Amino acid sequence: MSQTVDRALSILPLLAQGPADLGQVADRLGVHKSTALRLLRTLHEHGLVYRQQDQRYRLGARLFALAQEAVENLDIREIAHPHLAALNERIGHTVHLAVHEEGEVLYIDKVESRYPVRMYSRIGKPVAITVAAVAKLLLADLPEPERRALAGKLDYPPYTPRSTPNAAAFLKELATVREQGWATDLGGHEESINCVGAPIRGADGRVVAAMSVSAPNVVVTAEELLSLLPQVRRTADAISREYSGTAPTTSKDSE
Known part of the structure; x- marks a missing residue:
């Protein structure tokens, strides 16, 4: 220069x-x-x-x-997809990308698993907002008044015995997600499906999207899936850096 x-x-x-x-x-x-x-x-x-x-x-x-x-011309899906595909290639499980739009959390990208069992999820389809890991990540980043207002308006369907039962439990879960920086859905929507996710952040540090890895427990146990969390977080961090145009940083949690 x-x-x-x-x-x-x-x-x-x-x-x-x-x-x-x-x-x-x-x-x-x-x-x-x-x-x-x-x-x-x-x-x-x-x-x-x-x-x-x-x-x-x-x-x-x-x-x-x-x-x-x-910022308006950045396409988070276009930026994220190669990273999601690379993670899928390494671990073999289904990888999702989701955003929060107009009160719904929507899948905007999906890379299928390499095994015959397929996930119900589809691009453009809303997620189960009270249990999905990506939804927890996106809603946990909202200002507290917005989180409380939203939690009070939601229904809490009992998809499984592990589903979030009410607004108080949901807000507690969001607080935990906000503090730890990652989220799970361990049989909350379907008893046989587990999921772990991490946030994707913009240059201002706000969560702009969320990604997750999902797998049926006939393929891997919940504990085995959770062991992939460092890889999920590294992938989310890499997408965040490319999206925001920031230099790599060392994170103990991502190592």
């Missing part, structure tokens, strides 16, 4: 901390004020910085518009 471009880009994280005057920008970059002014003028011409009436500079509206446009 050329020195001029490098210096210009270095101004943006500086101004993200708050408005700064010409002298502060020059000092931070270690350049003469005339050089800093030339860089600021160029960024100003492109709408990336804005000069206030007090002669200090702040980030410009164009920068926020570009960021919003980029």
